[in-house]
Amino acid sequence: MVALNRFDDYQIHFNRPCLVGKELHYIAQAIHFGYSAGDGVFTRRCHALLEQELGVTKALLTTSCTDALEMAALLLQLQPGDEVIVPSFTFVSTANAFVLHGAHPVFIDIRPDTLNLDETQLERLISQRTRAIVPVHYAGVGCEMDAICAIAASHGVVVVEDNAHGLFGKYRNRYLGTFGAFATQSFHETKNFICGEGGALLINDPAYSERAEIIREKGTNRSRFYRGQVDKYTWVDIGSSFLPSDLLAAFLFAQLEARTEIQTKRKRIWEYYWNHLIDWASVLGIRLPIIPEHCEQPYHMFYLLLPTLDDRQALIAHLKSCGILSVFHYLPLHLSEMGRRFGGKEGDCPVTEEMSDRLLRLPFYNDLTEADQSRVVSALKEFKLVSTKMIPVQMPVLSQSEA
Numbered sequence: 001m002v003a004l005n006r007f008d009d010y011q012i013h014f015n016r017p018c019l020v021g022k023e024l025h026y027i028a029q030a031i032h033f034g035y036s037a038g039d040g041v042f043t044r045r046c047h048a049l050l051e052q053e054l055g056v057t058k059a060l061l062t063t064s065c066t067d068a069l070e071m072a073a074l075l076l077q078l079q080p081g082d083e084v085i086v087p088s089f090t091f092v093s094t095a096n097a098f099v100l101h102g103a104h105p106v107f108i109d110i111r112p113d114t115l116n117l118d119e120t121q122l123e124r125l126i127s128q129r130t131r132a133i134v135p136v137h138y139a140g141v142g143c144e145m146d147a148i149c150a151i152a153a154s155h156g157v158v159v160v161e162d163n164a165h166g167l168f169g170k171y172r173n174r175y176l177g178t179f180g181a182f183a184t185q186s187f188h189e190t191k192n193f194i195c196g197e198g199g200a201l202l203i204n205d206p207a208y209s210e211r212a213e214i215i216r217e218k219g220t221n222r223s224r225f226y227r228g229q230v231d232k233y234t235w236v237d238i239g240s241s242f243l244p245s246d247l248l249a250a251f252l253f254a255q256l257e258a259r260t261e262i263q264t265k266r267k268r269i270w271e272y273y274w275n276h277l278i279d280w281a282s283v284l285g286i287r288l289p290i291i292p293e294h295c296e297q298p299y300h301m302f303y304l305l306l307p308t309l310d311d312r313q314a315l316i317a318h319l320k321s322c323g324i325l326s327v328f329h330y331l332p333l334h335l336s337e338m339g340r341r342f343g344g345k346e347g348d349c350p351v352t353e354e355m356s357d358r359l360l361r362l363p364f365y366n367d368l369t370e371a372d373q374s375r376v377v378s379a380l381k382e383f384k385l386v387s388t389k390m391i392p393v394q395m396p397v398l399s400q401s402e403a
Contacts (some may be wrong), residue, residue, distance in 0.1 A: 011323035012376060017189045017196070019365040020258040035378040038243025039223075042250040049256050050200065054175045056183075058203040060216055061249055062241035062242045065164045065199035069097030071242060072160045074199065074215050075208050080264035083129040087117045088334040088349040089356060093335055094162050094197045103131065105342055106333040109349035113290045115359075116143040120349070122151045130155065130258060133208045135180075136162040136377070140192075141291055142171030145179045163202075168259060178301055181205040185186060188250055192366075193392035195252035198244050200308055215239040262324075265366050267298035269383045272370060273302045273362060276377045284385060302362050303329070308387040309357035314384055316360060322379040327361050 026042060033041055043061050062068045066303050066344050078084075080102040082208035086095045088107040094106040113120045115138045135143040148231050159180035163169075163325070166176040166184055176185035182205075187198035201216075213223040219239030223229050240327065255262065261368045274288065279289050287305040306312040310359055312328065319326045332352045334344030363376060 003117070009323075010320070010325040012325065012368075013365070014327050014361065015190050016365045016367065017194055020255055020366075021177060022257065023251045025198075026254050027247050030246045030250040033232060036246050038241075038245060040246030040249065041246070042246050045253050046200075046249050046256060049253070050202070050307045054202065056178055056202045056204055058209045058212065060201045060203070060212060061244075061252075062216070063244045064093075064343055065184050066093040066097055067094055067195075067240075067242045068184035068199045068241075069160070069162065070200040071212060071215055072099065072184065073101040073103065073130075074238065075182065075212060076158060076160075078131060080201075082131045084132045084134060085122065085130060085194075086127055086134045087352070088332045088339070088344070089115060089330050089352040090162065090333065091140070091164070091330060092333065092336075092338075094134055094136055095177050095339075098132070098134075099338075099342075101373055103127070105333075105339075106128075106130070107339065107344055107349055109351050110138075110355065112351050112355070114138065114141050114143075114292065114295075115355055116141065116257050117148070119144045119151070121149040122148065126151070126155050126157065127304050130157050132158045132160050133393040134160045134162055137166035137169065137176050139289060139303065140166040140169040140176070142166070142176050142295045142296040142346075143170060145171050145230060149179055158182075159315050162232065164188075164191065165300045166298055167191075169298040169300075172294050173296075177202050178204055180207065181239045183309045187255075192266060192300055193252065193255040193259065195244070195248040195255070196366075198248050198252060198350040199245050211237065216242045227228070233318045244333040253385060262366055263298060266364075268303055269364060269368050269373065270297075270299040272373050273377070276373075278379065280381055301364050303354065304360045304362065306360060306383060307358070311387050312360050314357055314386045315380075318383050319376075319379055322375070322382075324363065324376055324379055326363065327358050328356075329361055332356050332386055365393050 030042055041147045048058045078101045082103045083106050084098040084103045085106045085108050089110045109118050110123055117135045135148055140383045161180040161183035161184045163177040165184035168174045183202040185200040218241050219235050219237045220233050222233040223237050225233035283309050316326050333339045334348050
C-alpha cells in the first residue's frame with residue numbers, strides 16, 4: 001500500500017490543516033449558487049471582511065502569496081536592472097516574484113532578535129536603481145516599520161510587505177500589512193487561516209487599485225464590466241489569471257469568520273510552549289522567540305535557537321525518535337544556487353547564516369492538544385546538547401498583550 005503522507009511515521013506532526021466548522025457547508029453553498037469560478041459570492045465576502053477589519057483600500061484574493069507578490073512586481077512596472085531589497089532569510093517567492101519580472105535582488109541581513117530585516121543596513125544598500133523594499137514579518141512579529149517607511153520615503157522607494165506570517169498581527173497598535181503601498185498574505189495550509197493554497201494582495205495606495213484589478217483579471221477590464229462601468233470588457237493591459245476558485249474562498253471565509261476562535265487556540269499553544277520551556281531553555285543556552293513590547297504577534301509559530309547546527313540536527317533526530325516531527329526553516333537565499341548568480345557569497349549576511357543553522361520549529365497547528373504538547377515538552381527536556389558551546393541568551397520579552 002502506498003503511504004498517504006510522507007509524514008505518516010510521526011505520531012505528532014509539525015502541521016495539520018484544521019476545520020473550524022462551516023468550511024464544507026460554505027463550499028456546498030458556493031456550488032448551489034451556481035458559480036464556483038473566481039470572484040464569486042465568497043470571494044467578495046473575503047474581500048469585504050479583510051478590507052473592513054484591516055482598513056485597507058482594497059483586498060484581492062489570489063491563488064497564492066507568490067502570485068500576490070508577482071502582482072506587486074507587475075504593478076511596479078519593473079525594468080531589467082531595477083533593484084529590490086529583500087531579506088536573505090525568507091522563502092524563495094519573496095525574491096523570485098520580482099526576479100521573474102526583471103529585478104535584481106539585493107539581499108539584506110536580519111536582526112538577531114526578531115529575525116526580521118535589519119533596518120539599520122538599509123541606507124547603505126539603497127542605490128539609484130532601488131525600486132522597492134520588501135520587509136518580511138517573520139513569525140508574524142512586525143518589522144521596524146517606522147524606520148523602514150521613513151527610509152523608503154526619503155529615497156522615493158516603494159514598500160511591499162510580505163505578511164505571509166502576520167495576518168492580524170500588529171506593530172505599534174496598527175495592523176501588519178497596512179504600512180506599505182502593497183502587502184501580501186498567504187492562506188497556505190501551514191498558515192493561521194487556510195484554504196489549502198491561496199493568498200491575497202492588500203492595496204493601501206488607491207492609485208494602484210484599478211490596475212491591480214486588471215492585472216488580476218488577465219489584463220482585462222472585466223471587473224469594471226461587472227460593476228456596469230463599461231458595456232463589454234476587453235484586453236487593456238498585461239496580466240494573468242490570479243483568481244482562486246470561489247470554492248477555495250468559501251473554505252477561507254469560514255476560517256476568517258472564526259478568526260477569534262483560531263487565534264485564541266494558537267495563543268494557548270504558544271503560551272504553553274513558552275511557560276513550559278523558558279526555564280529549561282535558559283539553563284541550556286537555547287533561545288526562545290523574542291517579541292518586542294510594541295508588537296502584537298498572531299501566534300504563527302514557535303521556534304528554538306539551538307547553540308549550534310550540530311545541536312539543531314541532533315534535536316531533530318531525537319524528536320523523530322520520539323515520533324515528533326520538527327523542522328528547520330529558511331536556508332540563506334544569498335547562498336543558494338540562484339542567489340550566488342546574483343552575487344551572493346558567504347559572509348554577506350552573517351546573522352542569516354548563523355540563525356538559519358540554529359533554528360528549529362516545533363509542532364504548531366490549531367488543533368494541537370495539550371496532551372501532545374506535553375509529549376513534545378517532555379521529549380525536549382530529555383535531550384542533551386551534543387556541543388559544549390554555550391551561547392549568551394538574550395532573554396525573550398513578552399509584549400504587554402501576552403504578559
